Structure formats: C-alpha cells, structure tokens
Amino acid sequence: MNRTVLRYSFLTNAPLLAGAAVVIGSMVLSLAWLFPLLSADATYTEMLETIPEQLRQALGVSGDQTEYFGFLTANYYNSLHLYFMMALVLLLGHRLVSKPIDDTSLNYFLNGSLPRASYLIARLVFFLLASVGIAVVSLVSMVVGQLVFDWGSPVEWRGMVVLNVNLLVLFLFLGSVVFLIRMLTKTGVEALAGSTGLVIFQYFLSMVEPLSPHLSWLRYLTVFSLFDVDRHVGNTGVFLAVVVGLTAASVVVSAISVHLFRRKDLFL
Amino acid sequence: MIKVEGLTKRFTPFQGVFEVNLEVGRGEVLGFIGPNGAGKSTTIRHLMGYLQQDAGRAEINGHDCWKEPVAAKARLGYLPGEIGFPQGISARTFLRMQGELRGHPDPTRRYELVERLRLRLDTPIGKMSKGMKQKLAIIATFMTDPEVVILDEPASGLDPLMQDELIALLVEAKRAGTTILLSSHIFEEVEAVADRISIIRDGRIVSHQTMDSVRAALRTTLRVTFTEDVAASSFPGFAVEQAGPRALVFRPRGDTGEIVTSLARHPVADVETERQSFRDYFREAYRGEAA
DSSP, X not given: OOHHHHHHHHHHHHHHHHHHHHHHHHHHHHHHHHHHHHSSSSXXXXXXXXXXXXXXXXXXXXXXXXXXXXXXXXXXITTHHHHHHHHHHHHHHIIIIIHHHHXXXXXXXXXXXXXXXXXXXXXXXXXXXXXXXXXXXXXXXXXXXXXXXXXXXXXXXXXXXXXXXXXXXXXHHHHHHHHHHHHHSSSXXXXXXXXXXXXXXXXXXXXXXXXXXXXXXXXGGOGGGGOOHHHHHHOHHHHHXXXXXXXXXXXXXXHHHHHHHHHOOOOO | OEEEEEEEEEEETTEEEEEEEEEEOTTOEEEEEOOTTSSHHHHHXXXXXXXXXXXXXXXXXXEETTTSHHHHTTTEEXXXXXXXXXXXXBHHHHHHHHHHHTTOOXXXXXXXXXXXXXXOTTSBXXXXXXXXXXXXXXXXXXXXXXXXXXXXXXXXXOOHHHHHHHHHHHHHHHHTTOEEEXXXXXXXXXXXXXXXXXXXXXXXXXXXXXXXXXXXXXXXXXXXXXXXXXXXXXXXXXXXXXXXXXXXXXOOSSOSHHHHHHHXXXXXXXXXXXEXXXXXXXXXXXXXXXX
C-alpha cells in the first residue's frame, strides 16, 4: 500500500465524498425534523397502511413508523440511502480504478518504483476508508437528528450501529466486485455498464422477492437480502456471520482483483 | 542499458510486434522510427512493463521488464506518447507526487527545469493548455536525472521553441551518459541526437543503421546548366538525366571528381548540388524503398 497514492486519492475525491456526506447528512436530518411532525398523529401511518404489505416490503417501507429509528429505516435507509450508496460505489469504483486506465494517467503512477499491487491496494484501502467515513457520517447524523428533533426518547444505539455496519459491509462487497469487473473488462465503459447492470439487477431481485411467496427463492440470488436490520438487531449471531462473511468475501474478491491487475495488459 | 530480444506480441495474426530486436548501450541514443501503427508504442509498452510479451524478452539495466518491473524502472524517465495527467491537482502537487513515487524527493533539479521551461506550478493541470502540459511532461521525465530515458514521440505538437529546448535537454542527457530510446516522427530531433536508428514497419524491425551510415547513404545530385545545348549521351558511364536542352542532372555513385573532370570539356554556366534530406530518406525507408 502506497501513501502517496492514498493521499492523491483523498485529494482528488474529497469533493465527491464531501458532496455525498452532505446529501446523506441532510437527508437524515430532514427526515429527523419531519419525524415528530408526521408521528404527531396517525395520518401518515394510516396512509402507508393502505399500501399492500408485500408492496411496502418491496419498496422498503417497513418498520415501526411510530419510533425514530423505525421511521428513518422505513423512509430512507431501506430505499433512498441504498440508491445513493449504489450510485456512490459505482462512481467511486469508476474514478478509482477505471478512469486512470482509460485516460492513461495511470502511467504516472506505474512509471517508477511503484508495484502495480501497491497501487491497487492503496485504491482499495481508500475505498474502504471512504465507505467507513460515509457510515460514520450516517451514524452521527442519525444520532444528532434524534438528539435535536426527538429529544427525550432513548437513542437506539444498537439498531443504528447494526444498520450502518450492515450497509458498510454490503457496499464494501459490492465495491470489491466493481473493482473486479474492471479487471475483467477491456474498457471503463464496459466495466461501468457491467457493474451498473449487476448492482441494479441485484437490487431489482431484492425488490421483487417479497411480492409473491413464489419468488421467495430469489433471496438466495441477491446480496441485498443480507441487509435485514430487523433480523440482525434481534440476532447477534446472524449479524456477526453476515459481517464476517461479507468482509471475507470482499477481501477474497479484492485479492483476485489485485492478482488480475498484476497480469493485466495496460495500453497506457 | 536497454535490450529487446525476439519480442513478439500478437494482437491478431497481422497486428502486433514480431521478433523485435533492439539494443541501446549505456550513454547511447537510439532513434526508433517507423510509420503510425508500425509497433513503436507496443514495443515501448513492453519496456515499461505494461504489456506481457507472447515471446522474447525486454530488459532495462539487466532486469526483465515484465517479471521485475520495479527494478527495471528504478532509474527510468519516460515520456509517453499520449499524455494523460492525473486530474484535480496542481502541477506542483503532481511533480512532488512524481518525486515521491519515483524515490527522488529532492526538488532541486525539478525547480531548475521548471524555471528553464517557464512553467507556472500553481495552475491546476485540468486548466493547463496543451503546451503547458507538454512542458510538465518533459519536466516529469527529466527531473529525477534518470539513467535511462524512453521517449515516445516527444515532440509531436510541440512548438518550435519547445522542440529546440527538448533537443537541448536530450543532448545534455546524452553528454551525461544517459541511455536514450527516442521514438519520433521529427527527423530533425533524431538527426540531432541519435547515434543509431532502428526502423520498424508492420511490427518488424526492417533496418538497424548507424547515423554515419545513414548520412553516407543520403544521395547527392548535381544539376549542371550549360551555355549551349548538351546531350546526356555526351557523358557515357555516368548516371545522368536530361533536365532540359541545356541542363543535366547527375546522380553520382561515389566520388564526384570524375564528373567535374568531364564537365571541364563543356561550357558550364552553373552547378547546383542537392543532398537528399533525412526526411526523404526515412520516407523511402518507411515505404521499404531504402534502408
């Protein structure tokens, strides 16, 4: 792992990450502000209950809307946040690994004493740190939102930590797959198309799976089925197994990417 | 030193490089020339350790460029054909980063070159003109005082003043004992610094020559104008063409003394000599007519 590459990654991706942090923070705080207003009476909950249960689950609008954590999960983390994170992972993956190959600027990293493996590992470590940073921003925003707008209620620490760690390992795994796809494709456009298609298809499977009992087997084909906060909050063993499993899978996929990158023909 | 032996990379049965052999000794400059798509950049990418060869070997200072790329590039300066810079940073940050990545953090030589080429360091790279980017690329190549320099068409797009500056830098590096592989379309550049040339066409080396032998092979013609009509047949045994009733063009095969002696018997008004240019020579070499 090379510190210069890591520092360069920070310098050039800071605006994107700052933007993502602002979007996520402002979304969470906006919903936190709305929570007491919408939970003051049952109008909103009743309106949501008019939607069939399976459709609500497909849209991610599930959870106890009368308390702060459930409200945020149902109205943001099970849907919008996933879209933001999918976009961010695809964009970061493209910027960190595809763009330098396509615009030949990678040449200025590999023209001296830097091994290819060190370069890619530094990019992967940056991706990890960026993902951790986003998870921390999300967690802090949740806590601040509750302390400001839902003062007096106990902070659902466990749920918030489980949710953000679950999201972190899920998107770390998807990110490692995005890196791998670039190693297997010739151009950045092919890689972006492949990665986007795969991530959206995975999410699509997780959306349609609750729509019918006949489709329940689809949960075994999508990694998004491992994002299940209600289950993980109540079952530490399953949660830890998911965290360890996804982390190990990310490490293995990343190691394969590094191996392929060392052997890859580069037209710089 | 640079050594390429039997290097082969097939993209298709007819595209790639085939059995390429090159050798550049310490302190020597090799002009590596050929038309677009001939295989110059592919050969250089092997030297940079970017492509894995199907057969053969490329090495720098005794290190295999594919198996030991870090050792091979330890004292290397490389100017790529297509200059794509990392975006979102200033020239100053870029050069500092280059110094760190190439194990040469001392900025003395870097600032010397910046002053010499008059580059503004605080400009973000994304806002630089093409000329400024080329200056930056040249500084990045030479700032570590490399032992080996590889340049892939360095002067394409440079203005004449920058071309002169680049040639001056190459001449200085050569005097300092730097090994240089210069792939170029700018013949003046090759003529100014190269000791030898290798010509590549359709992925194969078609000629290795010293610059002295190239200079000797450049054809000279004599255009002679007379004060009265003279026929080419008046000069039997010479390669001569009628260029008008009173003008002949001689193509000497060696010493021009015999022609001058023969001309003394005729009323000569004017003699013009013309030497074939490097450009014309290489153009013929590209087509396979010379070399």
